[in-house]
Amino acid sequence: MTTLDDLMKLPGAMAAFEFRGSGEVLEQRIAYPDxxxxxxxxxxxxxCAANLSIATMQARGWEKVTGMEGFYPIQEFTLIGFDWSVVVSGLQREHYKQAGxxxxxxxxxxxxxxxxxDYEAAFGILERKEPVP
Amino acid sequence: MSIVTDLLAKPGVIAAGEYAYRGDRFSHRGALSEDHARVASIMCRATTMSVNMEASMLEALQPLSGLLPPRGWLVHGPGYTVCVVANVFCLLDNSKGSINDLVGFMRQALPAVPADMI
Structure with missing residues (x-):
């Protein structure tokens, strides 16, 4: 069972996807193609790739300017639309970076x-620490 | 009570504020200095403008996709979450508050913004 499949089990899940930092979709699950x-x-x-990059820059700058910690690295960016929301994360990449x-x-x-x-449930799946090969 | 006062009464909310869409003023309460609140309001406004542009672009590609008008956005960090709905922002201590509750409250308290406001 992949993380995408687990994300699709969340209440109200309409789609789940993997994408590059440049934005191209690599894999996807779509529940309601209409x-x-x-x-x-x-x-x-x-x-989402652009928003994660901008938010990462803002979190970095914010921590430097204010001296506050706990904003960087970004764990998830969520865009709340009128009918649906999209939650994205690159946190698994941080685990790989830490492993060298x-x-x-x-x-x-x-x-x-x-x-x-359920944003917190989505964060929980996206923050799950997968083993680094 | 104002929405900012209501937000500050929520568990885990350490600061909250409002900014004008046209960018000429802001107000805030909580654990931020005037200078830091100004930086926060500028960053929040910039991101709000950006996601509105993105939603309009997606709407042009697929009308009635369900994204437009966007209600807000969240940046979830390891210790704090920035929650923005309409032109209201707040900072949440992740260990002390619920993001689901906060977003639910803000979505209910703040109506969708007419597109001509942005």
Whole structure:
């Protein structure tokens, strides 16, 4: 069972996907293709890659400017839309970096219907520490 | 009570504030200095503008996709979470508060923003 399959078990899960830092989708699961199709998911993944990068820069700058800690590294970025939200994370990559690996796993994301979205449950799956090979 | 006062009464919320969409003013309460609150409001406004642009682009690709108008966004760090809905932001201590409860409260308390406000 992959992390994508686990994400699709979340309440209201509409899609789950893996993507590169440059935004290309590598793997996907889509539950409601009439709402979220491959084309939508491709643009969404590019948006999420950009948002994670900007948020990472802001967290880094914020910690330096204020002296506060606990913002960096970003664990997840969540965009709350009108009907659904998308939660994305690159935290697994941090685990690989800490293990001294240069080849990093992809970013991951899940689209959740707002009515039943459990953001904390999504964070829990995305923050799960997978063994580093 | 204002939304900022309500937010500060929530478990784990250490600071909260509002910014004008046009960027000419902000207000805040809680554990941030005036300078730091100014930086926070500028960053939050910039990201809000950005996600609105993104949602409009997605809407052009797939009308009625369900993203537009975006309600807000979250940045979840190891210790704190930045929660933004409409033009209101707050900082949550992850160990002391619930993100689900906070987002639910903010979504309910803050109506969707008309597109001409952005």
């Amino acid at each position: 709402r979220i199709n491959e084309s939508t998911l491709d643009l969404l993944a590019h948006m 690996k240069f080849s990093l796993p992809p970013f991951m994301g899940v689209v959740l219907a707002n009515e039943s979205a």
